[in-house]
Amino acid sequence: MKKFVALFLGLGLAFTACEKKGGSTSNAGQPAGRIVYVNTDTLLNNYEYYKDVVKEFENKSFALENELQRKAQSFQNEVALFQRRVQAGGLSEQQALTQQAALQKKEQDIMLYRENAAGNLQQEQAKKTDELLNNIHEYLKNYNKSDRYDMVIGYSKGGGVLYAKEDLDITQEVLKGLNEEYKSKVKKTSTPADSTAKK
Structure with missing residues (x-):
């Protein structure tokens, strides 16, 4: 999850919109915002x-992680059983070679499964991060429908912005709106059966 947070913070919350504020202009002749x-x-x-x-x-x-641990434990048990049978002379040379090859193949399959599963999880996280940023961007776009602001930036301690006046902080308003929007979406996607189950 640290990568997920880092990705979100790295992308930031930059958003631009045109604004005319009290007719004042900047030196470049553009509307000051x-x-x-x-x-x-x-x-x-x-x-x-x-x-x-x-x-x-x-x-x-x-x-x-639990699934991979179960697979690894099962594999270790098979390896231990194989070693005991070899030491006890319970397998012919050909049988031992065949079983050893099967165990090597199984080990490779477990490693491949681990890589694929981890890769799929990372892809899912990237997709959710994109969805999260889109939600915030769309909310801010609607929030600024009246063109009050030219830009909304993301601020975090130790980030690029070293100081900002508190009266420029719109976090609580945005947070309240985002949470209300999310609750509304969750309510719409919940079925009557879900509501009954929760009671």
């Missing part, structure tokens, strides 16, 4: 959709 920011640390810690996504991938990673 206001830049505000969203604290990405606060957003990540409190955005319910993000928390659900993190929990989902933690569960998937845990389940995959």
Whole structure:
């Protein structure tokens, strides 16, 4: 999940929109606007959709790790049994070679499965990150329908922005709106059966 967070923070929350604010203009003759920011640390810690996504991938990673441990343990048991049978002289040379080749193939299959499963999980995480950023971008686009701001930037401690005035912080407004939007989506996708089961 650290990669997931890093990817999100790396992409940031940059968003631009034209704005005419009180008719004032910059030196370049362009309409002067206001830049505000969203604290990405606060957003990540409190955005319910993000928390659900993190929990989902933690569960998937845990389940995959358990499955791989079971496969590895089963394989080790087979190897130990094979070694005991060889030492006891219970296998002919040909049988031993055949079984050894089968065990090597099984080990390769487990390693390949591990790589594929980890790769699929990373692809899923990348897709969810993209979805998350799209949600935030679309929300900010709607939030700025009245063209109040030229830019909304992502701020995090230790990031590129070293200081920003507190009255430029719109994190709580954005967070509230995003969580309300997410709750609404969850409610729409929940079936009556789900509601009954929760009660």
